[in-house]
Amino acid sequence: MSILIDADTTFIVQGITGREAVNLTRECLDYGRGAQVVGGVTPGRKGRDVHGVPVFDTVDQAVAHHGRPIDGSVVTVPPAFTKDAVFEAIENGIKLVVIVTERIPRRDVAQMVELAALRGARIIGPNCLGIIVPDVIKMGGIGGPAKDAAKAYTPGPIGVISRSGGMTTEMSSTLSAAGLGQSTAVSIGGDAIIGSSYAELMPLFEADEDTEGIVIYTEPGGRMEAELAKWVTENGSRLPIVAFMAGRFMDEMPGMSFGHAGTIVEGREDTASEKIARLAEAGITVAERIEDIPAMIRERLEVAA
Amino acid sequence: VRFFEYEAREIVKRAGIPVTDFGFATTPQEAREIAVRIGAPVVIKSQVLTGGRMKAGGIQFADGPDEAAAKAEQVLALAINGHVPRGVLVDPKASVDHEYYAGVVWDGIRKQPVMLFSDMGGIDIEEVAEAHPDHVGRGHFSNVLPFSEYQAKQVIASVGVSGSRLNRLVPIVTALAKLFVERDMTLAEINPIGELADGSFVALDAHMEMENEARGRQRGLLADLGVGDEETRQAREATDFELAGEAVDAMDHRGVAGNVTEFDGDLGLVIGAGGGSLTLFDAVRAHGGRPANYCEIGGNPSVRKACELAKLVLQKPGVEKIAVMMSIVSNTRVDIVARGVVKACLELGYDPAEKISIFRIPGAWEEEGFKILARYGVRYADRSTSLNEAARLAVEGAA
Numbered sequence: 001m002s003i004l005i006d007a008d009t010t011f012i013v014q015g016i017t018g019r020e021a022v023n024l025t026r027e028c029l030d031y032g033r034g035a036q037v038v039g040g041v042t043p044g045r046k047g048r049d050v051h052g053v054p055v056f057d058t059v060d061q062a063v064a065h066h067g068r069p070i071d072g073s074v075v076t077v078p079p080a081f082t083k084d085a086v087f088e089a090i091e092n093g094i095k096l097v098v099i100v101t102e103r104i105p106r107r108d109v110a111q112m113v114e115l116a117a118l119r120g121a122r123i124i125g126p127n128c129l130g131i132i133v134p135d136v137i138k139m140g141g142i143g144g145p146a147k148d149a150a151k152a153y154t155p156g157p158i159g160v161i162s163r164s165g166g167m168t169t170e171m172s173s174t175l176s177a178a179g180l181g182q183s184t185a186v187s188i189g190g191d192a193i194i195g196s197s198y199a200e201l202m203p204l205f206e207a208d209e210d211t212e213g214i215v216i217y218t219e220p221g222g223r224m225e226a227e228l229a230k231w232v233t234e235n236g237s238r239l240p241i242v243a244f245m246a247g248r249f250m251d252e253m254p255g256m257s258f259g260h261a262g263t264i265v266e267g268r269e270d271t272a273s274e275k276i277a278r279l280a281e282a283g284i285t286v287a288e289r290i291e292d293i294p295a296m297i298r299e300r301l302e303v304a305a
Numbered sequence: 306v307r308f309f310e311y312e313a314r315e316i317v318k319r320a321g322i323p324v325t326d327f328g329f330a331t332t333p334q335e336a337r338e339i340a341v342r343i344g345a346p347v348v349i350k351s352q353v354l355t356g357g358r359m360k361a362g363g364i365q366f367a368d369g370p371d372e373a374a375a376k377a378e379q380v381l382a383l384a385i386n387g388h389v390p391r392g393v394l395v396d397p398k399a400s401v402d403h404e405y406y407a408g409v410v411w412d413g414i415r416k417q418p419v420m421l422f423s424d425m426g427g428i429d430i431e432e433v434a435e436a437h438p439d440h441v442g443r444g445h446f447s448n449v450l451p452f453s454e455y456q457a458k459q460v461i462a463s464v465g466v467s468g469s470r471l472n473r474l475v476p477i478v479t480a481l482a483k484l485f486v487e488r489d490m491t492l493a494e495i496n497p498i499g500e501l502a503d504g505s506f507v508a509l510d511a512h513m514e515m516e517n518e519a520r521g522r523q524r525g526l527l528a529d530l531g532v533g534d535e536e537t538r539q540a541r542e543a544t545d546f547e548l549a550g551e552a553v554d555a556m557d558h559r560g561v562a563g564n565v566t567e568f569d570g571d572l573g574l575v576i577g578a579g580g581g582s583l584t585l586f587d588a589v590r591a592h593g594g595r596p597a598n599y600c601e602i603g604g605n606p607s608v609r610k611a612c613e614l615a616k617l618v619l620q621k622p623g624v625e626k627i628a629v630m631m632s633i634v635s636n637t638r639v640d641i642v643a644r645g646v647v648k649a650c651l652e653l654g655y656d657p658a659e660k661i662s663i664f665r666i667p668g669a670w671e672e673e674g675f676k677i678l679a680r681y682g683v684r685y686a687d688r689s690t691s692l693n694e695a696a697r698l699a700v701e702g703a704a
Contacts (some may be wrong), residue, residue: 020636079518105489105519106411110448113416118449129635144635144669151688152633164580166603169668170632173688190579192491193416219583222413247583249590256539258566258586258599259579261518262413288591290584291691 123195156181
């Protein structure tokens, strides 16, 4: 099995006529068993099609055309229009929204996330590449063109969660090369406020019987790692976790932002060293180098078995 | 965007929060004129984007206009932690009975703003929270429901403030919470709020930081305050090298080839993407390398941008070679980056095989990219070489 999406998932692409969105749609249609992209939305472009996917002016039209509720949406519209697009998706019954757009002000993100919570919907991102279930489906640009995604991702027992889109692929590729496939890999986004954090995805992996261990990529900035450590400690998770922490050099440079918008050391708790300590206290193995991850997770899996 | 105190106070004032009759001066003469207008003892405060002003001598007191001018001259000439003051704030010396703290920040876990209030103002709120947790009130508020005054009242009352004090503080904290949201702040603090002898309250200092991503829609406020588009207002001002990096990234709107940060080493880095750059920078340092710069490539930039970024790094004094490395790319094309960095070497009259110590970018269009590199004899690696190993080769190749 998998988390969040499977072969039956239907989704739309909002902003589908944009250059990157056209590519992303092609990739999703081509990958695995072929995603069911049931429509696209770009206001004013109704009647066109993108790689055979019908384009509508509104989400409401896309849902009416499909004839039943649509599971998800990939939102790739400019920052100033993202909040409206996400509200539109949620208010039209969509329960899973992947936001690709970067540079959205926090206030807008917080509003989207709060509306999603009120409506029982889930947001992944913003500033993320989406979700992939190896050989089955991908929702978003994660892994790139189908043939490239197939090189990096293979089916298996490891759940991957990453604040960096590119590093989701780098780590999954390293795991695949070592014979450790992935159940689902999720690029959660690099912003200070995101729809789904590590701790918020853990219960889903916990409930997925095909997932046996978790690998996460993390960075300085924010309290998400502390939240994960707390969740693991309080819930007695069955899943061993190996974490890789990038940006250790930033500890020497408080107040400077590198890599992603959410990556800035503002207080002692934000630093890489403090986070590593928190994770380790919760029994999470922290890797110094990515190539060490497969052996570490394998050892943890053997102990767990 | 970090604001100077005089700007932050102006923002507070515009939100309808009472402030003192302060003025901003860039010369001793201006400071004198403000002191004349105030007509009472004044405080001269250095306007710098760094802490520790009091300790460094950046805050001085003056009894009259002449002394105000003299103290202003002294403060204007004093650099604090390497920051030369933008000017001085001239403030009436208030006679304060009691000091309070009010602030609003984002809570990334709850994904809501959180108000903080303390009846122990004038000192760092983190110190108060640690030593006297019962003197700090907290309250989250919704992003979708309109803010309501009772939320501020609850937080203030939670530390034991009651009576007319409570009723006078509620509108101040309410206004602060609203301005935090409306002005896209990441931090909005008034510390201290002074309680004066007549029972009124006034903001005596303010600290505001606005989210960079919101600069566009806050253009009006920034223009009113005179904050230029070129002012990054990061922890330190951008260097010429970093500004040149921004210019490269602004050449066209395709992808990113920028986010350049200057370091004092000799190993030029052309690296990406966000997470990959962080990982590679750590790895280079772990192998004893001394990076000349940090940067990021991502989102499939044009050949021209990749080329100009590589040229910028290659031309940095002290840089002998560049290492071109990224985590596996899925959107950015390997061949485009390869073409860009090879072109950069050729345009500067260098042999790409000599100047590029290692090229490690696997992923989309890698076959095409590797062909270009092979043609010029550039050493390259695919995904079987880890980021860490690539960094080791880069350090070794630069030696």
